[in-house]
Amino acid sequence: MAAYISVPRDFSKVKSKVAFNLTARQLVCFGAAAVVGVPLFFVLRDTAGNSGATLGMMAVMLPMFFLA
Numbered sequence: 668m669a670a671y672i673s674v675p676r677d678f679s680k681v682k683s684k685v686a687f688n689l690t691a692r693q694l695v696c697f698g699a700a701a702v703v704g705v706p707l708f709f710v711l712r713d714t715a716g717n718s719g720a721t722l723g724m725m726a727v728m729l730p731m732f733f734l735a
Contacts, residue, residue: 692734692735693735696731696732696734696735697731697732697735699731700727700728700731700732701728703727703728703731704724704725704727704728705724707720707723707724707727708720708721708723708724711723711724
């Protein structure tokens with residue numbers, strides 16, 4: 668039983684890597700998650716403690732990671 672892999676003939680649809688072996692969309696999404704999540708952690712840390720702040724940061728950052 669042979670396994671076949673389809674190779675795209677149109678290389679314009681292949682996403683090029685920009686930096687750190689990541690595409691531009693991944694860099695933008697990860698950067699946006701960091702810009703929103705890290706300050707939120709420090710704001711929530713005083714009121715919710717470290718565990719609550721970490722959970723809040725993860726809840727805000729995960730959708731952006733999934734978009735990447």
